Amino acid sequence: MTLLHFQLLSAALFAIGMYGVLARKNAVLILLAIELMLNAVNINFIAYAAYRDPERFLGQIIALFVIAIAAAELGLALAIILRLYRHRGSVNVDEIDLMKW
Amino acid sequence: MSLSLALFAVLAAVCLGGGLGVVTSSNVAYAALFLLVSLLAVAGVYVLLLAEFLALVQVLIYGGAVIIVLLFALMLTRIQEFDHVTDNPQKPLAVLAAATLLGVLAVALVRGGPRGNTLQNVDLERLGTALFSSWVIPFEIVGVLLLVVLLGVVIITQARGER
Structure with missing residues (x-):
């Protein structure tokens, strides 16, 4: 079990998340895919902290901040989605074209 | 192992x-x-x-x-x-993009990524000390961010001014 294993796992998870962001239409599902990508990044940070930088463990600290900010982002995005749903009765991103000119 | x-x-x-x-x-x-x-x-x-x-x-x-x-x-x-x-009609393109990203990343990592073979434990006590000493300002800023997000969520979701 080396750093490479974790890097490849992280890359695969990130690719899955990116596919979800690009292919999904429902805004909540896009949000789920973004959470997958954030977790892929966190795996990378923590693996690097454990293998390459155990003295300063910057990766673990950054991962903590990523988790906190991901939670904040999720709450805010869900609030915006709720508001959109109330206004338009839909959470499909390709029907929300108010700012698209 | x-x-x-x-x-x-x-x-x-x-x-x-x-x-x-x-x-x-x-x-x-x-x-x-x-x-x-x-x-x-x-x-x-x-x-x-x-x-x-x-x-x-x-x-x-x-x-x-x-x-x-x-x-x-x-x-x-x-x-x-x-x-x-239902998904977007651009689904095949999304598959292509994700597969390309994964391929490029995998090849780059296997061929010349940073290596590491030994895993080392990070002491929880040291993590906490670092978080509350050298990282205390980012830590507090995250606290303020969470507070602002809390208020923002309440304001966004409340139906003020709506019919």
Whole structure:
């Protein structure tokens, strides 16, 4: 079990998340895919902290901040989605074209 | 060492399988539960990386808070196509883009990425000390950010000025 294993796992998870962001239409599902990508990044940070930088463990600290900010982002995005749903009765991103000119 | 490798293989399979479930499931509630499976497997990966505090945080925040909030949001946006959501017509392009990204990353990592073979534990006491001494200002800023987000969410979701 080396750093490479974790890097490849992280890359695969990130690719899955990116596919979800690009292919999904429902805004909540896009949000789920973004959470997958954030977790892929966190795996990378923590693996690097454990293998390459155990003295300063910057990766673990950054991962903590990523988790906190991901939670904040999720709450805010869900609030915006709720508001959109109330206004338009839909959470499909390709029907929300108010700012698209 | 082979035991940990087997454990890693199982966790990676669960993690990636859950991720695939999230992006391919046509039922929104199943997608959220697949995300829970995937995130708990990520917590297991953190344990393998000897970061047990991060694993605990992952289980508490993602397994608890995030999934509950997501399920609430799903209940409140009761869309008509709840159990048969459709995807974008650009799906093949998305497959292509994701596969390209994965291929490029995998080749680059296998051929010349940074290497590491020995895993070292990070002492929780040292992590806490660093977080509350040299990282205290970012820590406080995250606290303020969470407060602002809390207020912003309340203001955005309250139906003031609406019919």
